[in-house]
Amino acid sequence: MAGVLPTLEEKASYVERMFTQIAATYDATNRVMTFGLDQGWRQQIVETVAPFVDGRALDVGTGTGDFLPMLAAWMPEGIAVGVDFCLPMMQEGLGKLDGASNPAPLGERSFVGGDALHLPFPDNSFDAITTGFAIRNVTDIVAAFREMWRVARPGGVVACLEVAQPCSPLLRLGHQWYFKVIVPRLGGLLSGNQRAYVYLYESARNFPPPNALARMMREAGWQHVQYRLSGLGAVAIHQGVKL
Numbered sequence: 001m002a003g004v005l006p007t008l009e010e011k012a013s014y015v016e017r018m019f020t021q022i023a024a025t026y027d028a029t030n031r032v033m034t035f036g037l038d039q040g041w042r043q044q045i046v047e048t049v050a051p052f053v054d055g056r057a058l059d060v061g062t063g064t065g066d067f068l069p070m071l072a073a074w075m076p077e078g079i080a081v082g083v084d085f086c087l088p089m090m091q092e093g094l095g096k097l098d099g100a101s102n103p104a105p106l107g108e109r110s111f112v113g114g115d116a117l118h119l120p121f122p123d124n125s126f127d128a129i130t131t132g133f134a135i136r137n138v139t140d141i142v143a144a145f146r147e148m149w150r151v152a153r154p155g156g157v158v159a160c161l162e163v164a165q166p167c168s169p170l171l172r173l174g175h176q177w178y179f180k181v182i183v184p185r186l187g188g189l190l191s192g193n194q195r196a197y198v199y200l201y202e203s204a205r206n207f208p209p210p211n212a213l214a215r216m217m218r219e220a221g222w223q224h225v226q227y228r229l230s231g232l233g234a235v236a237i238h239q240g241v242k243l
């Protein structure tokens with residue numbers, strides 16, 4: 001199965017449809033495909049933005065809202081909002097909004113339907129902005145980071161988790177094989193939608209490398225932009241500040 005990348009004009013509706021189809025199995029497939037590492041990467045993002053206990057955080061392209069309980073645990077008196085244009089993904093994550101299963105005090109959490117390119121919030125609203133595995137899916141990466149910059153307050157921070165490729169040639173080869181051959185089969189088996197996981201490989205392959213992504217963040221207005229690699233280089237964590 002090749003050539004699943006949609007045109008730029010079709011991309012937003014393609015992405016929304018695709019996540020609607022895999023929403024029910026998204027979390028379980030993620031855990032299996034990343035060998036359970038994905039939640040640790042999200043936790044690193046939360047530690048990178050480190051909002052105040054009574055802060056306001058926004059998670060862009062929140063999907064099923066995996067970031068929200070982590071942000072809420074960091075901010076027991078704060079508010080964590082997840083925004084996504086795929087309502088079925090957020091519906092799958094509704095259980096993450098109530099604290100029944102968590103004994104520790106958690107801040108408020110909520111989902112809001114909306115487009116990363118036109119965030120439904122006023123300027124200067126949030127102390128911290130997170131985004132994980134979402135930016136690869138938007139039609140205009142700089143515009144998405146500019147929107148995050150607009151809704152961040154001065155002094156606010158952003159952290160972005162995205163796929164990357166290991167630097168070591170051997171690891172890179174193994175990583176490519178895993179993404180190209182194993183991930184679509186595994187994803188197909190677990191979600192019943194192999195095409196979505198071929199898209200995952202194709203979109204990752206076409207995603208800008210970490211240094212180019214850092215440039216795009218700067219172009220969008222973020223300052224002190226830096227990145228580090230995690231998971232043997234399989235993911236990149238970018239951060240920036242709005243001065």
Ligand SMILES: C[S@@+](CC[C@H](N)C(=O)[O-])C[C@H]1O[C@@H](n2cnc3c(N)ncnc32)[C@H](O)[C@@H]1O
Pocket residue numbers: 012015016019060061062063064065066067083084085086089114115116117131132133134137138139
């Ligand atoms: C791979 S999922 C990531 C979900 C979650 N952030 C995580 O860490 O698992 C990508 C999410 O980004 C959302 N998304 C993609 N483009 C978007 C846009 N333009 N506006 C809002 N959400 C978008 C998709 O609907 C999907 O839920």
